[in-house]
Amino acid sequence: MTLQPAILQVENQGPLLHSGFLSSVKRFPDNLALSIKQNEWTYTELNDKACRWASVLLGASDTTPKRVGIFAYRSLTSYVGVLASLFSGATFVPFNRNFPIQRTRMMMELADLDAVLVDKGSLPQFCEIIKNLKQIPKCVLLPESSKKDLVHIRAEVRDQTDLECAPPLVKFPFISTNSVAYLLFTSGSTGISKGVPITHKNVTHFIEVNQQRYQITDQDRFTQTFDQTFDLSIFDLFMAWGRGAAVCSMDPIHLLSPFSFIREKGITVWFSVPSVAVLLCKQNFLKQNSMPSLRWSFFCGEVLLKTTAEAWQLAAPNSIIENLYGPTELTIACTAYRWDPIKSPMECVNESVPIGKLYPEMESLILDENLEPVPYGNEGELCISGPQTFLGYWGNFEQTHTSLIEYKDDSGQTKVFYRTGDRVRYLPSGDLTYLGRLDHQVKVQGYRVELSEVEATLLRQPNVVSAVAVGWPIETGTIKGITAFVVGANLDSNTILIGVRKELPTYMVPHTVHVLEEMPLNSNGKMDRKALMKRLESEEMKGEY
Incomplete structure (x- = not known):
């Protein structure tokens, strides 16, 4: 018997981050959706678990939960927890057990969580965190553990048995496209992490632009090299799930030599920071045609060097390589550059691959130290406006005020731009090239x-x-x-x-x-x-x- 997906309420509604996943549940119910080590789940199976967990989240409170923490690491809980949070109408907030306890506790307090999901591997650290947590979330879900593993806590605890027996959610709460889909914490200049809230409207623009650009199909299989506290992980999950494709979670050890993983999982879409490829280059592991199954190779998060792109292209001759750029505040990425083995080496500046052109509907200003536009082709600070621009830091007006500026264009229209702090200039090709940081970030x-x-x-x-x-x-x-x-x-x-x-x-x-x-x-x-x-x-x- 095929389980029926929950019915998305669409009254006065635009697309949401999880809309693509729900579409794939209907179109590709038996397709592989997620692979972790040797375990696999179909779209139907993920959807069933997410709907049950969401019903528990909604049943634990008289109102829709606002923010749900996910304290889990590369586990079923970490992935289904994202879907369950979204299904319940909440913002999901990922945490990482590899971070120091004090840092995670601080982020949990800043997030002001209504609920939190904890996997088995993260439970011992969670027990330490809550000892001095100022406000305990009202509801704690333990999808891989028993209530006996978490005692003396002032919260409603639901364990593995409770979640398996819970009735699945059959109708989602109304969710505005302007509501926050996820909240990520980044390094803060004051010693306190900065919360970056990204709305459904922000992230669905990103997803739609990239689906149009890359034409992902239900036959694709994505790597997930990123921790879920890294916003680039959102690309893997929802680009794949929006088209019936599969996400294959990688253990960090696989990054040292990913070739057998790529071959065994049938990976077609690779995404990582460039330093992974640099390490493989140094070890002379990028042999010719060693990754023939790849059709897309994406790099983001730091500078992609010309030599790295050339070596990767040799190892993945059937793949198109793209260099993406974008801070968390601009929703994952906002520019892209397509590597061309013939012309791209000549477009590199300081051996760095250009970061490319802005996504549709995104606008740029390149400003000097007085916040005045520089002549075309001159270097300056990159400032960006558009539908992917966040609205401001979580509970931090002062930081928001310094990072967002208003600028009136020639038509007299005032727009809000995010100051990236990155030095760039335009190349004759119309592509942007990255020149470094303005500050000490x-x-x-x-x-x-x-x-x-x-x-x-x-x-x-x-x-x-x-x-x-x-x-x-x-x-x-x-x-x-x-x-x-x-x-x-x-x-x-x-x-x-x-x-x-x-x-x-x-x-x-x-x-x-x-x-x-x-x-x-x-x-x-x-x-x-x-x-x-x-x-x-x-x-x-x-x-x-």
Whole structure:
């Protein structure tokens, strides 16, 4: 017997993030929707679980839940939890058990959750988090565990048995396209993570543009290389699920040599940060025609180098390579560049592949330091407006005020632009090329890192009175990690790192902490970051680093 999907309420309604999934449930009920290790689920099976979990979320409160946390990692709970949250009319908020407990607790408090789903692997950490959580979510769902595993908690707990026996949701609550589909937390300059809310209207524009561009079919199979706290994971899930295709979750270990995974799963769509490909290049693993099944290869999150694109094209000769660009605030990506083995090498600037042209309906301004437009072809800060632009940071008016600007065009119409902080210029081809950051924000392993947040954490360590963090080492134009300098009394770099690891995720923890007698200062009396970078470069030349 084929289970019937819940009926989407469409009164005064436009497309929602999960509309494509529901369409695929009807059109391709028996198609593979999700693969995790050796386990597989069809669209019908995922939909049934999501509808049951959604009915529990709705039944646990007199009103529709506003925000549902998903504390799970590459598990059935992490994926079905996204659907169940959306089905219930809530915003989903992903968390990662690989982050420090203190950081996750802070993000949960900022999100003000009504409910949270927790998988088995994340439950021990969740038990630690709730000990000092200011407000416990009203409802906790344990799809892989028993109530006995979570005791002495002031919340309604539903476990695996409850969820399996729950009646499936048969009618969804009304959801406005202006409501928030998901809330992601990124590195914040004050030491407090910034919440980025993305609406259904924001993300469905992105999905529609990319479905038109890539023509995904029900025969495609997508990798999922990204953690779900990384917004690029949304691309994999809903681009695939919108067309009856399959998502194949990858363990991080597979990224070291993905070829057997690609072959066994029949992968046709690859998406990762460029550093994955760089590592494969360094190990000389990208052999000619080693990935013949790929028809699309997408890279985003950091600079894609010409040499990397060339090597990947050799290994995946049947694939079209695209370099995507876009901060979380502009909904996953907002520009794309299609690699052409003949002409693209000549369009690269500083060995970097261009980031391409804006998506339809998105508009750009390139501004100088006085926020005035620069002449075409000159470099400046990229500012973008359009249907994918977020409305502002979660509960942070001050940060929103500095990141969003109003600009009146020649027709007199006022539009809101997001300041990316990225330096760009237009090429003669009309493509944008990325030239670097304006501030001290860097990308490490594809993750955005505010160096000031690392510095704030260093300053919280005992006896540290001054701290500077820089993106270092740099290999072939890509920042590989963080290096820190500290000043204070009786400091020990190992002790400092132990303290930092308790507060920051691994990719933000400095590889090295240099203890200095004093910080170099520039002519304005400010800490001289350039002098510190020159020191690192000098040590590297001497072979000391």
